[in-house]
Amino acid sequence: MALGPLAVFAIFLLMVKTNPLETYWDMLRSTIGNTYGLGEVAVRAAPLILTALAAMVPARARLINVGGEGQLAVGALTTAAMAMVLGDRWPQAPTLILLALAGMAGGAAWAGLAGVLRVKLKLNETICTLLLNYIAFLFVGYIVHGLLKDPESFNWPFSPPLADVARFPTLPHSRVHLGILIAPLVAGLVWYFTARTYWGLRLRVVGGNPEAARRAGLNVERIQLITMLVGGMLAGLAGMIVVAGVEGRLRPATGVGFGYVGFLAAWMVNQHPLWLIGSSILLAIITVSGDSLQITAGLPASSVNILMALVLLGVLARFYQEKKST
Amino acid sequence: MIVAVLVGAIRSGTSVLFACLGELVAERAGIVNLGAEGAMLVGALTAFSVTALTGNPYLGALAAALAGALFSLIHAYLAIHRRANQLASGLAVMILGQGLTAFFGRTYVSTQIKGLDPVSIPLLSKIPAIGPILFQHDVLTYLSILLVPIIWFFLYRTRWGLVLRATGERETVAYATGHSPDRVRYAAVAFGGLLAGLGGAQLSIAYTLNWVENMTQGRGIVAVALVIFASWSPWQALVGCYLFGGALALQLTLQARGLGVSPYIMSMVPYVLTLAVLLVVSQRQRNAMPEGLRAVFEGT
Numbered sequence A: 001m002a003l004g005p006l007a008v009f010a011i012f013l014l015m016v017k018t019n020p021l022e023t024y025w026d027m028l029r030s031t032i033g034n035t036y037g038l039g040e041v042a043v044r045a046a047p048l049i050l051t052a053l054a055a056m057v058p059a060r061a062r063l064i065n066v067g068g069e070g071q072l073a074v075g076a077l078t079t080a081a082m083a084m085v086l087g088d089r090w091p092q093a094p095t096l097i098l099l100a101l102a103g104m105a106g107g108a109a110w111a112g113l114a115g116v117l118r119v120k121l122k123l124n125e126t127i128c129t130l131l132l133n134y135i136a137f138l139f140v141g142y143i144v145h146g147l148l149k150d151p152e153s154f155n156w157p158f159s160p161p162l163a164d165v166a167r168f169p170t171l172p173h174s175r176v177h178l179g180i181l182i183a184p185l186v187a188g189l190v191w192y193f194t195a196r197t198y199w200g201l202r203l204r205v206v207g208g209n210p211e212a213a214r215r216a217g218l219n220v221e222r223i224q225l226i227t228m229l230v231g232g233m234l235a236g237l238a239g240m241i242v243v244a245g246v247e248g249r250l251r252p253a254t255g256v257g258f259g260y261v262g263f264l265a266a267w268m269v270n271q272h273p274l275w276l277i278g279s280s281i282l283l284a285i286i287t288v289s290g291d292s293l294q295i296t297a298g299l300p301a302s303s304v305n306i307l308m309a310l311v312l313l314g315v316l317a318r319f320y321q322e323k324k325s326t
Numbered sequence B: 001m002i003v004a005v006l007v008g009a010i011r012s013g014t015s016v017l018f019a020c021l022g023e024l025v026a027e028r029a030g031i032v033n034l035g036a037e038g039a040m041l042v043g044a045l046t047a048f049s050v051t052a053l054t055g056n057p058y059l060g061a062l063a064a065a066l067a068g069a070l071f072s073l074i075h076a077y078l079a080i081h082r083r084a085n086q087l088a089s090g091l092a093v094m095i096l097g098q099g100l101t102a103f104f105g106r107t108y109v110s111t112q113i114k115g116l117d118p119v120s121i122p123l124l125s126k127i128p129a130i131g132p133i134l135f136q137h138d139v140l141t142y143l144s145i146l147l148v149p150i151i152w153f154f155l156y157r158t159r160w161g162l163v164l165r166a167t168g169e170r171e172t173v174a175y176a177t178g179h180s181p182d183r184v185r186y187a188a189v190a191f192g193g194l195l196a197g198l199g200g201a202q203l204s205i206a207y208t209l210n211w212v213e214n215m216t217q218g219r220g221i222v223a224v225a226l227v228i229f230a231s232w233s234p235w236q237a238l239v240g241c242y243l244f245g246g247a248l249a250l251q252l253t254l255q256a257r258g259l260g261v262s263p264y265i266m267s268m269v270p271y272v273l274t275l276a277v278l279l280v281v282s283q284r285q286r287n288a289m290p291e292g293l294r295a296v297f298e299g300t
Helices: A003-015 A020-031 A035-060 A068-086 A092-121 A125-145 A178-196 A198-208 A210-215 A220-247 A258-268 A275-296 A303-325 B002-028 B036-054 B057-081 B086-108 B130-134 B139-157 B159-169 B171-176 B181-207 B219-229 B234-256 B263-288 B291-298
Strands: none
Touching (some): A003 A303, A035 A198, A035 A258, A035 A275, A068 A092, A068 A220, A068 A258, A092 A125, A092 B263, A125 B219, A198 A220, A258 B086, A303 B086, B002 B130, B002 B139, B002 B159, B002 B181, B002 B219, B036 B086, B036 B219, B139 B159, B139 B181, B159 B171, B159 B291, B171 B181, B219 B263
């Protein structure tokens, strides 16, 4: 499945006079070829798993949530705001729990906006969430230039650094932090809920045939709204992990790209909550290797966007074949 | 200042108008193309690079139109031939456009070009206030305004327009009258990409005169949203796009005057405005939606 896009990207690399085999080898060596690279992949994959889930849960109710990007940004913002309020007053565990709650609330609120527009006014959620992404990043920009600006940052648009108690414990000499464990746990929970509970059953009915669900007495709109809220919560949690894990403060570009790549990860595996752990790790390898491409092959980091779009296009083209054969 | 804002509304609304009209034609045939954002970027970069290499901005605009049309065929293939989810496929094409243009555009970041000059229309451009607002623009701007009645005429007064609309409403009708819905859709999406490419060209070689990574800033997405606002009608699209352009222009004018509002808040206004107009008109708009789009937009 992954061979088609890899081959097309190889042709692209040849066109720009870069050796594709060497490039792929570099991409592998710099990511899963050493402990530091592996750590970077893990750190990158964790928020991706959550933003992938943020796309997957609404997708189960036939909603296309492309707002993971903005929901993560708002979650990161509320996390940073909560961290500023709390300071270092409380011990680590309750501080981190409150931060996670703040992040989830922020993300859910942002997604809820699109969800309400969708179920009350039938406004298409794809377009709403895309527009809200732009608004969210401008809003974060506004806040880090104003309310949350670090007075000691010499005019750089940063929030003040989070207190030590508001940071996840990290492994020595690495950026790997405890927060990354949350992501697979949440993925397991989402799998359990969708596959093994009455809730999941109702969701399957709504996703399978909304009209049948409506006739069976299910409140389709309510279920759709809830999936959006849950999606936003998960994206907001991703924002919290980014802020309390690696970044340690809010910047204007905190979490940029995670939303779209997570969306891609969910579509790659046809919205399966456990398989998307795998696709998220794969895409994390591709994004992390983007940085090394820049250094070794002189390609801009954005070139991996091309590879990622190709992967998504390949996946989308594949679905039809599967439908046909069954 | 009012004249400045109105001139700016047209100058900055034109790129959106191109994309919006193109999207409108594609949606009338039943295909939603979020890849318009990508096609605009491809158009903007193609126009800019061709202008920089040849020194001829008209050649640049032509190349941009072709590039936009070709680029949109990726989406057309996936949506029509492979029956992929249109919104997801459009999004993939958008990301591809962002990646490709960021990659190929990096050598043009500080290049300077001589773009399309404004062409004053004799006599009319001398009218106070109205002259500068309407009759002192680049050729692409005039073209975009001319396209509004042309597309209207095509859709409602020609046989081909009827076939196109039938394809979007109920493809079996088009099929029964001996037309291939797929072929109509390919043509409509390619035409939409062509206009999105021209919109990108207007942005880079007539308006900003530079190339910046991801310079469309969501204009393609806004164009898709404004098609809904416009109830799939070219005339209302014109209104919507200049409204968006006006919000952009007002924001720039106010910033230039040093108004004490954060530029971030000001930059939000066009997007918030787009969402707000969608909100206001959404109920009415549902009836105007081509039947074939309902499955895409409402997922039911």
